[in-house]
Structure formats: structure tokens, C-alpha cells
Amino acid sequence: MNLADSEEMAAHLLARGYVPTENLEEADLALINTCTIRDHAEHKALSFLGRLRKWKRENPSRIIIFAGCAAQRLGNRLKKTFPYLDLVSGAKEIDRFAELLDHSGLFSTNPAEPNPATQSVTGYVTIMRGCNFACSYCIVPSVRGPVHCLPSQQILRQAAQKAAEGYPEIVLLGQTVNAWQEEGKTFADLLNEVSALPGVERVRFVSPHPAFITPQFLAAVENNPKIARHIHLPVQSGSTKVLQEMKRGYSRETLLEKLDALKERGFAISTDIIVGFPTETPQDFEQTLSLVERVHFSAAYCFKYSPRQGTPAAQMQLHTEKTLEERLDILLNKVKGLAESAYRVQIGKPVQILMESPNKGRTSDNFWAKTKKSYPVGSMVNSIVEDVDDTLLLTRD
Ligand code: SF4
Numbered sequence: 001m002n003l004a005d006s007e008e009m010a011a012h013l014l015a016r017g018y019v020p021t022e023n024l025e026e027a028d029l030a031l032i033n034t035c036t037i038r039d040h041a042e043h044k045a046l047s048f049l050g051r052l053r054k055w056k057r058e059n060p061s062r063i064i065i066f067a068g069c070a071a072q073r074l075g076n077r078l079k080k081t082f083p084y085l086d087l088v089s090g091a092k093e094i095d096r097f098a099e100l101l102d103h104s105g106l107f108s109t110n111p112a113e114p115n116p117a118t119q120s121v122t123g124y125v126t127i128m129r130g131c132n133f134a135c136s137y138c139i140v141p142s143v144r145g146p147v148h149c150l151p152s153q154q155i156l157r158q159a160a161q162k163a164a165e166g167y168p169e170i171v172l173l174g175q176t177v178n179a180w181q182e183e184g185k186t187f188a189d190l191l192n193e194v195s196a197l198p199g200v201e202r203v204r205f206v207s208p209h210p211a212f213i214t215p216q217f218l219a220a221v222e223n224n225p226k227i228a229r230h231i232h233l234p235v236q237s238g239s240t241k242v243l244q245e246m247k248r249g250y251s252r253e254t255l256l257e258k259l260d261a262l263k264e265r266g267f268a269i270s271t272d273i274i275v276g277f278p279t280e281t282p283q284d285f286e287q288t289l290s291l292v293e294r295v296h297f298s299a300a301y302c303f304k305y306s307p308r309q310g311t312p313a314a315q316m317q318l319h320t321e322k323t324l325e326e327r328l329d330i331l332l333n334k335v336k337g338l339a340e341s342a343y344r345v346q347i348g349k350p351v352q353i354l355m356e357s358p359n360k361g362r363t364s365d366n367f368w369a370k371t372k373k374s375y376p377v378g379s380m381v382n383s384i385v386e387d388v389d390d391t392l393l394l395t396r397d
Contacts, residue, residue, distance in 0.1 A: 031067060123162030123167030130175055136313040229268060239283075245277065353371065368392050
């Protein structure tokens with residue numbers, strides 16, 4: 001989501017004559033797009049902003065924009081702590097970013113020649129924003145607001161434009177992306193329509209919620225090979241009791257049914273897991289470990305529970321840091337090697353690789369693959385996996 005928002009904001013800066021650089025010293029403007037889902041993420045963004053004080057002092061005409069979820073949460077209070085900050089643009093204001101730039105008086109309003117896009121095979125299209133869930137640990141609904149689905153006509157127009165610009169892979173984005181709907185149309189319909197656009201070779205989507213993995217969705221993907229066979233589905237816990245206390249809207253049993261159905265349809269599944277939710281007992285934690293053993297995720301991103309101010313879970317009694325560390329260590333040991341074994345089982349399988357460089361690309365199930373011969377970036381290569389080098393498939397091609 002942040003990547004797409006960054007692209008959208010960057011596009012408005014490109015239109016005002018800026019070109020991207022990762023070298024701060026040569027930059028005239030710093031755009032910091034922030035995440036606030038964990039305290040740590042917000043802290044890192046603020047500490048980076050603090051370090052920009054010297055950068056701005058060296059050349060006061062430099063511009064600093066602080067955007068995204070932390071900007072939404074902290075608002076104009078930021079300007080008191082960081083008086084050298086030029087603009088604050090919250091995550092809910094992304095649609096008005098261009099207006100904000102124009103009204104700031106900091107930018108020329110004469111449109112500049114667009115700069116050539118950097119070479120990439122992936123075009124991002126936001127299809128919905130916000131979230132209607134109220135997970136007890138999560139700050140997102142309060143900073144991003146309720147679900148707002150963009151009209152399918154607009155989505156299809158944007159996806160078609162991306163494909164015409166040379167992006168064969170389209171990633172549909174939303175906080176709970178598969179909650180997208182429109183009168184008479186479901187997320188599954190939208191996936192099929194996007195995949196049928198000329199020039200679209202593959203469609204991915206981020207971030208889905210387990211509640212919307214429906215039979216209709218499964219039927220749609222089953223018959224459409226252009227829908228990538230990888231899903232990043234945050235499970236958060238393997239214990240029904242903790243899932244209820246987290247207000248996730250599913251139980252271990254329904255979750256397992258959905259994960260099994262996805263696996264039967266060839267999906268590689270990666271996930272996010274929170275350890276040490278305040279009410280998590282040692283038995284609950286065991287349930288998470290057993291879920292990890294049972295499902296064989298292709299990757300699992302594990303986080304210690306981090307309380308977020310204003311959420312119901314922030315009122316609960318925290319585990320000690322020692323317990324959090326111990327549980328995280330145990331889980332990390334369990335998930336260590338998941339990726340390697342997910343890669344190893346690919347040996348002998350046919351793969352379709354979308355080339356992201358002349359010799360490297362990603363398969364439909366999101367594994368990196370290296371080809372022997374060189375191919376044009378953006379082309380699709382059919383091959384067989386011959387061997388594996390750590391987390392890289394080596395193909396026969
Ligand atoms: S589904 Fe839950 S965790 Fe995900 S954004 Fe919504 S409230 Fe947060």
C-alpha cells in the first residue's frame with residue numbers, strides 16, 4: 001500500500017520536474033512516506049526526520065514532506081517538534097496530494113516534461129482504501145478510515161494504462177484488497193476483468209483478508225492462470241481463542257480450511273504472525289507453532305506484539321519483554337528454513353517466469369528464478385526447475 005501511495009505521490013512530483021534519487025546529498029526534496037502499524041516503524045520515520053534537520057540547514061531551499069499513516073496520526077503536531085518540516089500529508093489525503101503541493105507555494109505550477117519511468121515489470125493500481133475490521137491491536141482503521149472501494153471503470157482504465165505503458169504484471173492494492181466490491185461485481189470478477197486486458201500477463205493482489213477467501217474467489221482463480229499462484233495472507237495467530245480476542249473474524253478451523261483450499265489450487269502462501277498478544281497463553285502459542293508446522297508457509301514474517309495507543313489491546317496487561325523475546329525466538333527458529341524448503345520442492349516442476357532482468361524473474365508462485373539464457377525484461381519464459389541455489393530456482397530453459 002505504501003509503495004503504491006509513494007508511486008502516486010512521486011508521480012505528482014515528477015510532473016513538477018523532479019527526478020528520483022536515492023542519494024540524499026543530491027536531492028532537492030525528501031518525501032518520507034510513513035507506516036504506523038508498529039511503534040518501531042513510526043519511531044524510525046521520526047528519527048529519520050530528525051536527522052534531516054542538518055540536511056535542511058545546509059540548504060534551506062530543500063523541501064521536506066512527511067506523508068502517510070504516521071503523518072495522519074500525528075498531524076500538524078509534527079511541525080512543532082520539527083519546525084523545518086515543509087508539508088504534512090496524511091494517508092487519507094493522498095487523493096488531494098496534488099492540490100496540497102499547488103497550495104503550498106513551494107512548487108512551480110507549470111507542468112514539466114514527464115520523466116521516463118524507471119524500468120520495472122510491475123504496475124500498481126489501488127482498488128480500495130481503508131478497513132472495516134476492528135482488530136483489537138490495530139491502528140489502521142483509525143488512520144486510514146473505513147473501506148472506500150474505487151469504481152471498477154477507473155480501476156480498469158488505470159490497469160489498461162499501466163499495461164500499455166509496458167507493465168505486464170498488475171498488482172491490485174488495498175488494505176483488505178479482497179473486500180473490494182461494487183454493485184453486481186465481486187473481487188473475483190474484477191481479477192478476471194483486469195487479467196483479460198490487453199498486455200496484462202499476470203495479476204497479483206495485496207493485502208487480502210482470510211474472511212474474503214470465498215468459494216467464488218477460489219473458482220475464479222482456479223480457471224484463470226493469469227492470477228498469480230501466490231498469496232500473502234496474514235494469519236496472525238494459530239489459536240482460535242487469541243484470534244477471537246484479536247477480533248480477526250475467523251477461527252483456526254476456518255482458517256485451515258481456506259489455507260488448504262488455496263494450497264490445493266497451487267498457491268504458495270506467505271504470512272504475518274504476531275507473537276505475545278497480551279492474552280496469549282503458552283498453549284495458545286503452541287497452537288501457532290503447530291499451525292506453522294501444518295501449513296508449510298513459503299515465508300512467515302513474525303513480529304512481537306507492539307501496543308498501539310488508542311487500540312483496545314493497548315489497555316491489556318502486556319507480557320514481559322523476556323517472554324516476548326523467548327516466544328519470538330522459538331517461532332523464528334520454526335520458520336527458519338521455510339523459504340529454502342519451499343524452493344527445494346520446486347525442483348522438477350514447470351514454471352512460468354516473468355523476467356525482471358535479462359537472467360532473473362519471478363514465477364507465478366513468487367519464487368525467484370534464474371535462467372541460463374538471456375531474455376527481454378517483461379517477457380514470459382516457460383521452463384523447468386533443474387536445481388536450487390539457496391532461494392533461487394535454476395531453470396533448464
Ligand atoms: S484487517 Fe485488522 S489488521 Fe488488517 S488493517 Fe484491518 S483492522 Fe488492521
